[in-house]
Amino acid sequence: MxxxxxxxxxxxxxxxxxxxxxxxxxxxxxxxxxxxxxxxxxxxxxxxxxxxxxxxxxxxxxxxxxxxxxxxxHIEGETLEKLMNKHPEKEDQFLEVFVAIQLEVLSKKVPLLSRIKDKFRRKLTEAKNIDENTRYELLQRLEGFKNHDRLCHGDFNPSNIIVTNTGEYYIIDWSHATQGNASADAARTFLLFSMQGKDEIAEKYLNLFSEQSGIPKKNIQRWVPIVAATQMTKGKEEEYEFLSKWIDIFDYE
Ligand SMILES: Nc1ncnc2c1ncn2[C@@H]1O[C@H](COP(=O)(O)OP(=O)(O)OP(=O)(O)O)[C@@H](O)[C@H]1O
Ligand SMILES: [Mg+2]
Structure with missing residues (x-):
């Protein structure tokens, strides 16, 4: 072999x-x-x-x-996730690097990738485990967002960054890459931290991303229910309760 x-x-x-x-x-x-x-x-x-x-x-x-x-x-090194677990005292420093890398990705354009709004529309339409009214509201909200063309990684989290022993970093796992809105990509990262129970890091991340990108926090938060709903279509039952909470927040806004 x-x-x-x-x-x-x-x-x-x-x-x-x-x-x-x-x-x-x-x-x-x-x-x-x-x-x-x-x-x-x-x-x-x-x-x-x-x-x-x-x-x-x-x-x-x-x-x-x-x-x-x-x-x-093969990239020899450690994932940023491992490094963050190993050195909790450097959390702020690591988060700064993490956001800087994400903004570098978002500064690029790859015009042949699928468009994030098309992908999300398809997923929301397929989402049979979300009630009809909510699904309709989420689709309406999605259509209201402008079409952007930033390179979105789609699963940007510290386990997808490898840091080499010379301090270089590599971004892996491009299976969910699309072109679209930076806020949507940030909303997914926020949700990924929250789903791991890392609420404090999630909040810190959101503040930092907003500060560094100049995108108001509110704009990112408006994507969270949509991103949570698209995650529902993955069929992971253990995540439903948690995700429903994020989708429901939508009702009270
Ligand atoms: N090119 C690479 N060089 C070094 N390590 C890698 C490489 N690709 C993947 N890995 C390691 O394998 C792990 C899983 O790979 P990858 O992220 O591509 O798969 P995944 O199925 O998307 O995982 P997850 O869903 O957890 O993100 C990475 O976190 C990393 O530790
Ligand atoms: Mg991965």
Whole structure:
């Protein structure tokens, strides 16, 4: 076999990530949607070729024992998430870097990516577990946002940033990349922190992002119920109660 799969670097319910000979092999479970994997590869390639951002090179898309995999350049280092857990005293410093990297991403344009409003509209329309009225209100609100064309990572959180031992950083995991509104990308990051129970960091992040980007907090908060509703479509039942809370906040605004 071309790759030795004995060094596991991460395990998820639907994939295992290995490292071998300077490459990262993200190996999906059998029967995982080919379209999703190819879409992740395409998004990654578009960002890699269309920007000068530090991202690992996509090496190949291949199958190993009937399982699809994405092979990328392996970045030696630690995720920002690990570093933040290890050094809680440096939280503010790390958050500053985190926001600066996100703003660098958001300063880029990759015109061939899907548009965030199209993606969210589709997801909201499919969201069968949200009541009809709420869904309608959220769709109306979505249409009210202007069309922007910033590069949005879509899953911007510290586990998707790798810091090397020389202090360089790489941004990984471009499966959810779109072009659209910076506020929407920030709302998702805020929600990702909240979903992990990191409420204090979530608030700090929101304040910092707003300060550094010049985007009023209120504009970001207006996206949160929409982003929470799109997360509902992922079908993770354990998240429903939490997400419903964020969607309901909408009623009281
Ligand atoms: N090119 C790479 N170089 C080094 N480590 C990597 C690379 N790609 C992935 N990893 C490691 O594997 C982990 C999971 O990879 P990735 O984020 O791409 O998968 P994921 O399924 O999206 O995970 P999650 O849903 O938790 O974000 C990363 O957090 C990182 O530790
Ligand atoms: Mg990831």
């Amino acid at each position: 071309k790759y030795k799969l004995d060094k596991v670097i991460a395990t998820r319910p639907t994939k295992t990530v290995y490292c071998d000979n300077g490459k990262t092999i993200k190996l999906f479970v059998e029967n995982y949607s080919k379209a999703n994997i190819l879409n992740e590869a395409l998004n990654h390639a578009r960002v890699e070729e269309g920007t000068d951002l530090n991202i690992p090179k996509l090496v190949e898309v291949t199958t190993i024992n009937n399982r699809w995999s994405l092979v990328t350049q």
